[in-house]
Amino acid sequence: MPDEILESARIDGAGEFRIFATMVLRLLAPAMVTIFLFIFVATWNNFLLPLMMINSAELKPVTLGLYGMMSYFNPQYGAVLQGALLGVIPLVVLFLGLQKRWQSGLAAGAVKG
DSSP: OOHHHHHHHHHTTOOHHHIIIIIIHHHHHHHHHHHHHHHHHHHHTOOHHHHHHOOOGGGOOHHHHHHHHOOSSSOOHHHHHHHHHHHHHHHHHHHHHHHHHHHHTTSOOOSOO
16 A cells, blocks of 8 residues: 555545545455455365365265266266356356456556656
8 A cells, every 4th residue: 555645645634444444445455356256266166175074965065066976987077067167157256246346456556656
């Protein structure tokens, strides 16, 4: 966060909470959205920890369900591909929903160099 932005907000009479709420959070929103997307995708695609910890079929994530459909002698490729497509749809919807907030920070240059 550039000090010039914080200084200009203080000169305009904004308090510390208002500076944080209006300036800092708005400029850091794209970074927070990016971190949220990375963490969500990593959690969604988690394989090893649920494989070791979960015994119930109802609690298994998509990746374990797809792994269970594959066998050496009779792989069900169609079902696995459909499951993979259904597993990717929430990620695509989430990214498209947060894309505006994510891209807003790419072009937000507040201080000239």
